[in-house]
Structures are given as C-alpha cells and as structure tokens.
Amino acid sequence: MYVIVVGGGKIGYFLSKRLVQEDHEVLLLEKDRRRYSTLAEELGDVVAQGDGCEVRMMAEAGFARADVVVAVTGDDEDNLVICQMAKKKFQAPRTVARVNDPSNLAVFQKLGIDTTVSSTQIIFNLLEQQIEQGEIIPIGALKNGNLEIVMIGVSEKSPVLGELIKSLVLPGNAMIISVVRNDNAILPQADTRFEAEDSVIAIVAADVESDLRSIFSEGH
Amino acid sequence: MADSNGRRVVILGCGRVGSTLARQLAVDGYAVTVIDSTADSFRRLGGKFKGTKIVGNGLDQDTMRKAGVEHSNVFIAVTQGDNTNIMAVQIAREVFGAKRVVARLYDPIRSQAYREMGIVTLCTTTLAAGLIRSTVTESSECDGLREKLESWDMDYLEQVG
Numbered sequence: 001m002y003v004i005v006v007g008g009g010k011i012g013y014f015l016s017k018r019l020v021q022e023d024h025e026v027l028l029l030e031k032d033r034r035r036y037s038t039l040a041e042e043l044g045d046v047v048a049q050g051d052g053c054e055v056r057m058m059a060e061a062g063f064a065r066a067d068v069v070v071a072v073t074g075d076d077e078d079n080l081v082i083c084q085m086a087k088k089k090f091q092a093p094r095t096v097a098r099v100n101d102p103s104n105l106a107v108f109q110k111l112g113i114d115t116t117v118s119s120t121q122i123i124f125n126l127l128e129q130q131i132e133q134g135e136i137i138p139i140g141a142l143k144n145g146n147l148e149i150v151m152i153g154v155s156e157k158s159p160v161l162g163e164l165i166k167s168l169v170l171p172g173n174a175m176i177i178s179v180v181r182n183d184n185a186i187l188p189q190a191d192t193r194f195e196a197e198d199s200v201i202a203i204v205a206a207d208v209e210s211d212l213r214s215i216f217s218e219g220h
Numbered sequence: 221m222a223d224s225n226g227r228r229v230v231i232l233g234c235g236r237v238g239s240t241l242a243r244q245l246a247v248d249g250y251a252v253t254v255i256d257s258t259a260d261s262f263r264r265l266g267g268k269f270k271g272t273k274i275v276g277n278g279l280d281q282d283t284m285r286k287a288g289v290e291h292s293n294v295f296i297a298v299t300q301g302d303n304t305n306i307m308a309v310q311i312a313r314e315v316f317g318a319k320r321v322v323a324r325l326y327d328p329i330r331s332q333a334y335r336e337m338g339i340v341t342l343c344t345t346t347l348a349a350g351l352i353r354s355t356v357t358e359s360s361e362c363d364g365l366r367e368k369l370e371s372w373d374m375d376y377l378e379q380v381g
Binding site for chain 2: 053054055075076077078080081084085088089101103104107110111
C-alpha cells in the first residue's frame with residue numbers, strides 16, 4: 001500500500017514509523033524546514049519537505065498513485081483541504097483526516113472525507129465512560145452495524161463473580177466473545193465461571209450497552 | 221437593524237479587505253457582522269461603524285452561531301489563510317445553510333478547484349496580476365475594470381477614508 005501522510009507532528013511521525021515497519025510504502029510530508037530535518041535524520045527519505053496543500057507538491061509526492069492519504073496536521077482547515085484536493089485533483093481512493101475540534105466530525109464526513117479521527121472525541125468518550133461506570137471500556141466500533149466491541153472488568157464486588165456464563169441474561173444484541181484471564185484470552189463456554197480480575201470482551205449494540213454494563217456493575 | 225431590510229451579511233476576517241467591505245456594506249444599508257480572532261483588528265472599522273463585532277475563531281461553529289450565520293443572506297471569508305476561508309464557507313453552507321458564500325483566496329489552483337465545487341472564489345493573485353499585465357501590455361481588455369477600480373478608490377475615500 002502507498003500511504004501519504006501529511007503533517008510531521010507526533011501523530012504523523014509515529015504513524016509513518018509504524019507503517020514503514022509494516023512494509024508499506026510511505027511518504028511523510030512536512031512543511032516546516034526545521035521539523036523536516038529532525039524527521040529526515042530519523043526516518044530518511046521517507047520524509048519530504050513541502051506544503052501538502054500545494055497542488056505542485058502533491059503531484060511531486062505522487063498523490064495520484066496513493067492508496068491512502070492521511071492528513072494529520074494540527075489544523076483542521078489544512079486537513080480538510082488536503083483531503084478534498086487529494087480527492088478532487090488526484091482521485092485519491094481513500095482519505096483520512098485528523099479532526100481537532102470534534103464538532104467538525106460531521107461536517108468533514110458531509111464534505112466527502114472518508115474517515116475522520118478525533119483524539120479529542122476519543123479521550124472525551126473514554127472519560128465519560130469512566131465517570132459513568134468504572135469498568136467498561138470501548139475498544140472498537142463497527143461502523144455500519146452500530147456495534148461496539150467493549151471490554152468489561154470483573155471486580156471483586158461484581159454480581160457475576162462465580163457465576164456461569166450460561167446463567168447470565170444478556171440483552172438481545174450482546175454477545176460475549178472472549179474472557180481474558182491472566183493475560184490469556186479464552187473462548188468462553190457455557191460453563192465458564194467468572195473470576196475476579198477477568199476482562200470480558202463483548203460485542204454489543206450501542207443502544208443496549210448500558211444494559212450490558214449494569215449486569216456486570218457493582219451494586220446491581 | 222430596521223434600515224437593513226433584512227439584508228444580513230457576515231464577514232470573517234477584519235483585515236484591510238474585510239474592514240473596507242464591512243464599512244461599505246454598512247453604508248449601503250446592510251446589517252453587517254464582522255468576526256475576527258483579535259479585537260485589535262476592529263480598529264480598522266473606525267468609530268462610525270454600526271455593525272456587530274465578534275471576537276472569536278471563525279471556524280468554531282459556536283462563533284458562527286453567535287454571529288448569526290444561519291440568519292444571513294451572505295457569508296464572506298477574507299482572512300489571510302486560504303484553507304481557513306475554504307473551510308469557513310463550507311461550514312457556513314453545510315451546517316448553517318448559507319445560500320451565498322464567497323471566499324477570497326491567494327492560490328489560483330485552489331480557487332479553481334473550489335469554484336468547480338460551487339463556491340464563489342475570488343483569487344486576488346490572478347486578479348492583481350491580470351490587471352497589472354493589461355496595463356503593461358496596454359491591452360484595452362481591462363479598461364472598464366480600471367475605471368471601476370478608480371471609482372472604487374474614490375468611494376473608499378468618500379465613505380470610509
């Protein structure tokens with residue numbers, strides 16, 4: 001896969017490094033000359049210096065043959081324009097934009113960006129989850145089915161402690177897919193018993209997530 | 221504003237272009253709201269400006285809401301940043317339903333690309349270069365425009381100078 005990453009901040013740097021390790025062809029574009037030299041020392045010719053919003057630079061960087069264009073600068077307006085120009089001028093099949101202001105998520109999607117990622121939103125979601133209830137952590141989302149993969153910690157006080165899986169009455173749209181015990185993921189059977197410090201991995205429809213949570217939570 | 225006839229304009233960016241436009245449109249009887257990230261920029265509007273001034277980040281939807289973009293006829297983006305202007309007009313259009321949006325840009329390529337997407341763009345780079353070229357080559361193509369420019373400068377001195 002040929003991946004063009006625009007913006008050599010922390011996200012762009014670690015992302016590019018990781019993609020290179022995974023044997024992808026990567027080009028990291030950084031506008032600032034000083035930042036570019038630092039990056040180039042570390043990553044070599046993977047890095048190029050230039051403004052990823054300029055069409056001439058985009059053409060030189062090979063936007064026309066990129067499989068994915070990822071815009072991760074610190075400015076939402078730049079990320080938007082990079083992705084829109086990549087689509088409009090170079091028919092990029094897939095664009096990913098970092099969105100700093102979460103209220104821009106919906107707009108970006110409406111404006112044709114394929115994938116949007118907002119770390120602000122992700123951190124906010126995690127905090128909100130923690131404030132509401134200590135032990136359920138979202139670890140992934142399946143976009144179209146409105147399904148989430150969550151991890152639930154079984155505490156000393158959890159009402160499911162010592163119970164068999166088959167005795168749980170789960171909401172209709174929820175399924176336990178694994179139990180992680182002492183760093184081993186096990187495929188649970190009907191007669192698996194919950195132990196303290198188990199982590200339960202479940203797939204659940206977003207609207208019944210709170211029902212699932214209450215089954216495992218203390219004081220239920 | 222009673223005399224604005226319900227004609228409302230929001231201008232993002234209170235630099236030379238934004239402030240001049242704001243003062244002229246206010247004189248023309250429009251209800252004008254100007255947004256800029258620094259309060260200091262509003263000094264360019266002078267003491268007689270009757271419109272509304274809002275300090276804020278023009279890409280923040282809360283600022284746009286405060287400026288009344290959803291109740292305006294036209295949204296104009298004239299900040300120093302091409303990408304800021306491009307994003308602002310798209311938010312005005314998609315989120316707040318602004319019917320007419322105008323973006324001033326420096327990059328002719330972006331200007332052309334977004335014009336094709338239905339945004340009114342004005343590239344001041346090619347505008348200025350084209351006019352100056354017509355003066356150098358003594359082409360008559362821009363004669364009308366040169367007169368127009370002269371009268372605009374006169375207007376400026378009369379109305380806001």
